[in-house]
Amino acid sequence: MTTFLWVIVPYICLAIFVVGHFWRYRYDKFGWTTRSSQLYEDRLLRWGSPMFHFGMLWVVLGHFLGLVIPKSWTSFIPEGIYHSIAVVGGMLAGVLALVGVSILIYRRRMTGPVFSATTPMDKVMYFFLGAVILLGMVNTLSSSGAIAVGDGHYDYREGVSVWFRSIFWFQPQPELMADAPLSFQLHALVAFILFALWPFTRLVHVFSAPLGYVTRPYIVYRSRDARPGAGVGTRAPERGWDRPELQRK
Amino acid sequence: MRVMAQMAMVMNLDKCIGCHTCSVTCKQAWTNRAGTEYVWFNNVETRPGLGYPRGYQDQEEWLGGWTLKNGRLNLKAGGRLKKLLTIFSNPKMPKIQDYYEPWTYDYETLLGAPAQENFPVARPYSLISGKPMNVSWSANWDDDLGGSKEHAVKDPMLKGIEDKVKFEFEQTFMFYLPRICEHCLNPSCAASCPSGAIYKRAEDGIVLVDQDRCRGWRMCITGCPYKKVYFNHKTGKAEKCTFCYPRIEVGIPTVCSETCVGRLRYIGLMLYDADRVLEAASVENDHDLYEAQRSVFLDPNDPAVAAAAERDGIPGDWIEAAKRSPVRRLIQDYQVALPLHPEYRTMPMVWYIPPLSPVVDVVKDTGHDAEDKDNLFAAIDTLRIPVEYLANLFTAGDVAPVNAVLKKLAAMRSFMRDINLGRNPNEEIAAAVGMGGEEMYEMFRLLAIAKYDERYVIPTAHAEQAHALEELATDCPVGEYGGGQPEALGEGAGRPVPVAVENFAMLQARQTSDSLENQLIGGGSKQGRVNLLNWDGIGVPEGLFPSRDGESAQTRSEEPS
Ligand code: SF4
Numbered sequence: 001m002t003t004f005l006w007v008i009v010p011y012i013c014l015a016i017f018v019v020g021h022f023w024r025y026r027y028d029k030f031g032w033t034t035r036s037s038q039l040y041e042d043r044l045l046r047w048g049s050p051m052f053h054f055g056m057l058w059v060v061l062g063h064f065l066g067l068v069i070p071k072s073w074t075s076f077i078p079e080g081i082y083h084s085i086a087v088v089g090g091m092l093a094g095v096l097a098l099v100g101v102s103i104l105i106y107r108r109r110m111t112g113p114v115f116s117a118t119t120p121m122d123k124v125m126y127f128f129l130g131a132v133i134l135l136g137m138v139n140t141l142s143s144s145g146a147i148a149v150g151d152g153h154y155d156y157r158e159g160v161s162v163w164f165r166s167i168f169w170f171q172p173q174p175e176l177m178a179d180a181p182l183s184f185q186l187h188a189l190v191a192f193i194l195f196a197l198w199p200f201t202r203l204v205h206v207f208s209a210p211l212g213y214v215t216r217p218y219i220v221y222r223s224r225d226a227r228p229g230a231g232v233g234t235r236a237p238e239r240g241w242d243r244p245e246l247q248r249k
Numbered sequence: 250m251r252v253m254a255q256m257a258m259v260m261n262l263d264k265c266i267g268c269h270t271c272s273v274t275c276k277q278a279w280t281n282r283a284g285t286e287y288v289w290f291n292n293v294e295t296r297p298g299l300g301y302p303r304g305y306q307d308q309e310e311w312l313g314g315w316t317l318k319n320g321r322l323n324l325k326a327g328g329r330l331k332k333l334l335t336i337f338s339n340p341k342m343p344k345i346q347d348y349y350e351p352w353t354y355d356y357e358t359l360l361g362a363p364a365q366e367n368f369p370v371a372r373p374y375s376l377i378s379g380k381p382m383n384v385s386w387s388a389n390w391d392d393d394l395g396g397s398k399e400h401a402v403k404d405p406m407l408k409g410i411e412d413k414v415k416f417e418f419e420q421t422f423m424f425y426l427p428r429i430c431e432h433c434l435n436p437s438c439a440a441s442c443p444s445g446a447i448y449k450r451a452e453d454g455i456v457l458v459d460q461d462r463c464r465g466w467r468m469c470i471t472g473c474p475y476k477k478v479y480f481n482h483k484t485g486k487a488e489k490c491t492f493c494y495p496r497i498e499v500g501i502p503t504v505c506s507e508t509c510v511g512r513l514r515y516i517g518l519m520l521y522d523a524d525r526v527l528e529a530a531s532v533e534n535d536h537d538l539y540e541a542q543r544s545v546f547l548d549p550n551d552p553a554v555a556a557a558a559e560r561d562g563i564p565g566d567w568i569e570a571a572k573r574s575p576v577r578r579l580i581q582d583y584q585v586a587l588p589l590h591p592e593y594r595t596m597p598m599v600w601y602i603p604p605l606s607p608v609v610d611v612v613k614d615t616g617h618d619a620e621d622k623d624n625l626f627a628a629i630d631t632l633r634i635p636v637e638y639l640a641n642l643f644t645a646g647d648v649a650p651v652n653a654v655l656k657k658l659a660a661m662r663s664f665m666r667d668i669n670l671g672r673n674p675n676e677e678i679a680a681a682v683g684m685g686g687e688e689m690y691e692m693f694r695l696l697a698i699a700k701y702d703e704r705y706v707i708p709t710a711h712a713e714q715a716h717a718l719e720e721l722a723t724d725c726p727v728g729e730y731g732g733g734q735p736e737a738l739g740e741g742a743g744r745p746v747p748v749a750v751e752n753f754a755m756l757q758a759r760q761t762s763d764s765l766e767n768q769l770i771g772g773g774s775k776q777g778r779v780n781l782l783n784w785d786g787i788g789v790p791e792g793l794f795p796s797r798d799g800e801s802a803q804t805r806s807e808e809p810s
């Protein structure tokens with residue numbers, strides 16, 4: 001069971017993540033979009049969306065620091081200080097993302113046009129995204145000691161983080177996860193499921209973050225025959241899973 | 250000097266009767282789909298009026314276009330960094346209500362009504378929320394000055410002359426302003442696009458949205474001061490007027506021009522110096538923008554220009570077409586066409602001949618001879634309205650160029666009266682506006698009676714490029730598209746045929762056949778071919794798949810749903 005949960009599932013999910021994106025990009029460039037619903041409603045979006053997105057960017061940065069950077073590298077920072085920075089930063093980011101996503105989910109449900117533009121895939125994605133964020137908050141709170149999970153303090157940087165890195169070295173150490181508190185286990189598991197869903201949801205827009213905009217010239221000129229890829233018929237024959245519903249209401 | 254060619258349009262506003270045929274045919278061709286119900290690539294607005302979307306010309310509110318800061322051109326809504334920081338929620342995007350909430354009627358109630366005493370009523374339903382709604386605004390709600398006391402008074406273009414304009418019946422003036430995307434030389438929509446999906450075609454300057462690259466960041470919608478990029482709320486992508494590029498590529502005019510009842514649209518090439526665009530768009534004074542833009546245009550009759558054009562890869566027949574371009578004649582030779590809102594600094598390329606009719610009406614109403622040059626000239630000089638209003642639209646408020654154009658039109662009017670009455674033409678009238686008699690007559694011909702091939706001088710895209718004709722800049726979200734070898738593998742097989750080629754084949758068939766059967770251009774046709782530009786993505790259009798045998802057609806038609 002340990003092997004299944006902490007070796008097989010992660011690898012399957014990551015494989016789906018990678019291959020899925022490749023597939024989606026090849027076959028559904030047209031469906032690769034944020035599918036913004038700002039046209040329908042923007043009073044709630046104006047608050048919810050930036051809060052959520054900036055919160056998440058911060059969260060991702062935090063995970064990078066916590067998961068990817070080995071503990072030994074930051075040993076010059078006293079344990080206590082590192083810990084408080086991580087907890088305070090994590091809390092702020094988490095609260096921002098959580099409030100943001102709550103506003104967004106509320107908006108999605110309560111604004112008629114936005115709700116009717118929501119696909120089943122969106123709903124599944126929202127469920128897992130919400131779950132990951134909630135569980136993440138639980139973990140942050142428990143590391144801060146605000147709530148007790150398992151038996152006292154758990155240092156994820158000697159458990160979860162090492163396991164996480166071990167996956168990418170292809171020398172997985174599942175036993176580390178087996179020892180982790182339940183909330184950490186759930187958080188990791190749900191996150192991997194979210195990774196598997198990723199390529200089939202609107203989350204793909206994360207990978208189109210338009211950073212090139214900063215350096216490219218303002219006006220783009222393109223020749224008729226300079227389409228990258230091919231001349232004619234570069235558009236894929238099929239839409240992706242996440243295609244918008246084109247049904248009249 | 251870097252010579253580039255631009256497909257451009259001029260509209261002669263005096264001839265627009267406000268019939269909206271152009272809007273309707275454009276909609277049929279391009280935006281008759283779910284997600285684009287509220288989208289009018291071509292719209293006709295009554296001026297004075299709010300326009301569509303409501304009050305779009307007020308750039309202090311909408312922040313479209315460019316602005317000059319310390320002599321440098323900046324996007325009015327903020328530069329690259331600000332765009333990226335506000336990408337999660339565009340602070341200045343019009344809401345659907347600023348356009349209008351599209352609706353349909355519950356026709357079922359009518360069709361299914363039993364015999365009854367009272368007439369059944371079809372209620373309007375919103376196409377956005379699906380709920381019953383009250384229709385309270387649309388793309389031309391204030392058509393013909395309807396409700397002008399309430400709406401037209403808020404026209405941002407009345408700035409400075411509010412006190413003069415009366416919306417009393419018989420005291421006001423009005424004209425129609427048909428609008429499409431301006432296919433600007435310095436498009437702020439493209440500059441605003443974080444993904445770089447909006448591009449200007451190097452060959453003909455048409456500005457298109459690459460549907461495969463658009464990621465729905467919606468910055469272009471704010472960026473365009475004319476509000477001519479729209480958000481397809483079903484596909485989550487931006488769409489805009491395409492200048493009917495599939496038609497232009499095969500040498501036929503856009504749908505709006507082809508169907509224009511007033512025959513007031515002219516299409517032709519302009520050659521311009523791409524290296525000088527930025528400089529011209531950055532001149533200090535708004536009033537100089539009109540002349541600055543004219544100064545980037547190049548004269549194809551100048552051998553040096555022609556040589557440079559050839560060097561820059563413009564084909565010989567395109568240079569020839571540029572020489573014959575009616576647009577060039579109206580903008581450069583006769584100087585009667587003016588750009589719409591040069592102060593947005595996007596260097597728009599759909600120009601307008603301002604209407605003389607409001608002036609003529611005033612003169613006529615006062616009982617004077619409205620075909621007399623002196624009466625008209627005096628009126629143009631003294632009437633603040635509509636001249637200042639027109640100046641607000643076409644020259645950033647500078648009345649001098651508008652005056653000059655109106656005087657040319659007035660002179661032409663009285664010059665031609667003599668000819669029509671069989672009198673000797675009076676060269677003096679032409680000379681009063683700095684033209685020769687012959688030139689004036691030529692201008693009259695072009696404005697009044699020019700035939701199809703004089704109004705539309707459109708060189709075809711080159712055969713050697715035909716393999717690469719574009720088909721995907723804006724098309725409908727459809728899966729399998731009519732294929733190459735219908736006989737061998739069925740219609741859905743093979744590589745897709747570019748829209749341009751298919752349209753060309755279809756139009757040729759239509760024009761050369763004398764049976765009505767082939768005349769269906771939208772919807773089904775006898776060969777099981779459909780024009781999918783008209784498909785709204787709901788269900789499977791009839792004739793999309795061949796009925797080789799009943800069964801396989803059945804199974805295939807279920808796939809895409
Ligand atoms: S008018 Fe057309 S080309 Fe110009 S900024 Fe707007 S959408 Fe772009």
Ligand code: SF4
Nearest residue numbers: 265268269271509511
């Ligand atoms: S079809 Fe021609 S005359 Fe009619 S509204 Fe359009 S531009 Fe004006």
